[in-house]
Amino acid sequence: MRILVTGGAGYIGSFTARALHEAGHHVVVYDNLSFGHPQPVEDMELVIADLADRETLDTCIANGHFDAVVHFAAFIEAGESMKDGARFFANNTGNSIQLLNAAAHHGIQQLVFSSTAGVYGDLVRIPIRESDPTAPINVYAESKLLVERMLPWYDSIHGLRSVSLRYFNAAGGALDGSMGQDHEPATHLLTVAIKAAIGVIAHLPLNGDDYPTPDGTCIRDYIHVLDLASAHILALAYLAGGGTTDVFNVGAGVGYSNRDVIKTLKDVGGVDFAVEVGPRRPGDPAELVADATKLRRATGWVPENSDLGTIVASAWRWHSAHPDGYASHDAARAHAR
Ligand SMILES: NC(=O)c1ccc[n+]([C@@H]2O[C@H](COP(=O)([O-])OP(=O)(O)OC[C@H]3O[C@@H](n4cnc5c(N)ncnc54)[C@H](O)[C@@H]3O)[C@@H](O)[C@H]2O)c1
Numbered sequence: 517m518r519i520l521v522t523g524g525a526g527y528i529g530s531f532t533a534r535a536l537h538e539a540g541h542h543v544v545v546y547d548n549l550s551f552g553h554p555q556p557v558e559d560m561e562l563v564i565a566d567l568a569d570r571e572t573l574d575t576c577i578a579n580g581h582f583d584a585v586v587h588f589a590a591f592i593e594a595g596e597s598m599k600d601g602a603r604f605f606a607n608n609t610g611n612s613i614q615l616l617n618a619a620a621h622h623g624i625q626q627l628v629f630s631s632t633a634g635v636y637g638d639l640v641r642i643p644i645r646e647s648d649p650t651a652p653i654n655v656y657a658e659s660k661l662l663v664e665r666m667l668p669w670y671d672s673i674h675g676l677r678s679v680s681l682r683y684f685n686a687a688g689g690a691l692d693g694s695m696g697q698d699h700e701p702a703t704h705l706l707t708v709a710i711k712a713a714i715g716v717i718a719h720l721p722l723n724g725d726d727y728p729t730p731d732g733t734c735i736r737d738y739i740h741v742l743d744l745a746s747a748h749i750l751a752l753a754y755l756a757g758g759g760t761t762d763v764f765n766v767g768a769g770v771g772y773s774n775r776d777v778i779k780t781l782k783d784v785g786g787v788d789f790a791v792e793v794g795p796r797r798p799g800d801p802a803e804l805v806a807d808a809t810k811l812r813r814a815t816g817w818v819p820e821n822s823d824l825g826t827i828v829a830s831a832w833r834w835h836s837a838h839p840d841g842y843a844s845h846d847a848a849r850a851h852a853r
Contacts, residue, residue, distance in 0.1 A: 517752070518542045518581055522567060522615060523588030524560075525552025527697045528630065528686050528744050532586060533557050534695070535745040536752075544580055546573070547589065553842040556695050567611035570618075577622045584626035584752055585619050587612065590660070593703050594634060594799050597656035608659035616666065620674035626755040627667075627678040628748055633737070633767065633804045635661045635682060642771070643807035646682070646763050654799030664763060671761040679751040679759070684737035684767030684806050686744055688827040689834030696834030697741075698841025705774055706738075706828065709781050710835040712789040720789060722774060724796035727803075733774035735803040737767035740821035740830070750815035759814065767806025768822035780828045785836070 524533040524545030529552070537543045537560055545557045548566040565572040567589055590608045591597070597604040612629075619627060634657030635650045652658040663680075670676040687706050689696030702708050705720075712720040725732040747766045772780075782788060811817050821827070838844035 517583040517756070518544075519752070520544050520546060520577065520580055520582045520585045521588065522546045522585065523552065523590065523630075524586075525549060525554060525557050525562065526588055527699060528683070528741055529586075529588035530556035530695065531690075531741045532588070532745040532748045533560060535742075535749055539749060544576070544582070546576060551699055553698055555842040567607075567615055570614060573614065574618050574621075577618045577624070582624055584628070584755065585615070585624055586628045586748055586752070587615060588630045590630065592656070592699075594654045594656040595703065595797050597654050597659070598798050601655035604655045604659045608656070609662045612663045613666070616670050616676065620670055620676050625675055625677055626752065627676060628751045628755070629663060629667060629678055629680045631660045631664050631680040631682045631763070632657055633682050633684045633765070633806065635664065636801070636804065638801040640801065640804065642803055642805045643769060644765065644805065645807045646765055646810055653801065656799075668761050677755055677759070678761050679755060680763045681747055681751060681766045682763060683744060684739050684765070684804060686741050687738045687831060688740040688742065688821065689830045691742070691821070691830050693830070693833030693837050696831060696838065696841075698838075706777055706781065706831050707835065709778055709789070710785075710832060712791075713781060713785050713787045714836055714839055716839055718790065719792045720778065722791050722793045723800060725793045726796070729773060729802055731773050731775045734800055735771040735773050735805065737769065737771055737805045738777075738822065738824060738827050739766060739768050739819060740827050742821045743768070743819040746820075747811065747815075747817050750817045754815045762814070764811040764814065765806040765808045766811060767808050768819045769806055769808055771803060771805035772824050776824065777828070780824050781832065784825065784828045785832050
């Protein structure tokens with residue numbers, strides 16, 4: 517298949533683009549590199565442009581003859597979205613409309629959309645099913661839910677069938693340590709904790725320990741980025757096989773508290789680091805754990821790398837060898853030449 521991957525130079529996008537490329541698909545990555553990096557997709561076609569650039573987007577889609585689009589491009593920081601909501605609605609919702617219009621105009625009939633477990637908000641029973649109510653408590657999640665809600669209309673009006681994947685917490689790196697997350701500023705707990713462990717920052721700020729959970733810290737369902745990539749490949753196969761527009765959770769179905777993650781990192785890395793408890797972060801639900809039965813039944817997806825030990829060890833391997841992310845990657849390569 518010929519596949520357009522928006523945001524394909526970002527964290528999850530680059531792992532998925534690579535998996536698609538290695539599975540023999542022709543991949544075109546479309547990314548403005550605001551948060552992405554060219555290195556992990558250097559052997560693929562990369563269009564460096566913004567989704568807001570209508571002309572470039574239209575030309576790319578017109579010339580690309582794509583069978584499908586995988587749409588990752590977005591701003592991702594929930595906390596940030598509570599300070600500047602308009603920016604999130606413009607990029608995550610507005611630019612998605614631009615993409616959907618271009619895709620529909622050029623007759624693309626399959627799209628996979630990166631949604632988030634954040635759409636469920638705080639009113640959740642655990643584990644969360646797709647049929648549970650959605651009630652975002654931050655602009656980021658609302659900006660994603662708006663797109664989810666538009667997608668069935670693009671199907672009924674334009675025949676653009678889609679899968680929205682509601683990811684839980686993406687984490688981990690390539691098992692050989694060659695790829696990983698490089699997002700500045702780092703906001704994900706594990707990444708920030710590793711920065712504290714390798715001395716890039718003085719301590720790990722822990723956002724609240726007074727949540728109604730057994731150890732008082734937030735509980736999350738960590739899903740290895742390789743398992744997310746395989747979910748996208750299977751979602752595309754589902755659509756190619758005639759699957760109907762639908763929404764699926766992508767999580768491992770196991771919840772770990774922030775303190776569990778910290779302890780595992782200290783064990784895996786054989787390191788100690790300071791943790792400073794601060795106030796809760798606005799818009800953070802206490803607990804998010806997926807029921808991913810629906811995705812498994814529809815596509816056969818099974819997470820293979822999402823036990824906490826593998827997630828933490830692979831992230832540790834990447835960050836400890838590349839403390840400056842892909843900039844370290846380049847420096848190491850230049851040294852080897
Ligand atoms: N990381 C998670 O745990 C998580 C959880 C749920 C959902 N998601 C969703 O997954 C997707 C990917 O997240 P990620 O963690 O890889 O983030 P990321 O920031 O690493 O990747 C996003 C990519 O999109 C690009 N981008 C952003 N706006 C763009 C625009 N207007 N035009 C072109 N490119 C643009 C960025 O440069 C970046 O490379 C996002 O849609 C995010 O909302 C992520």
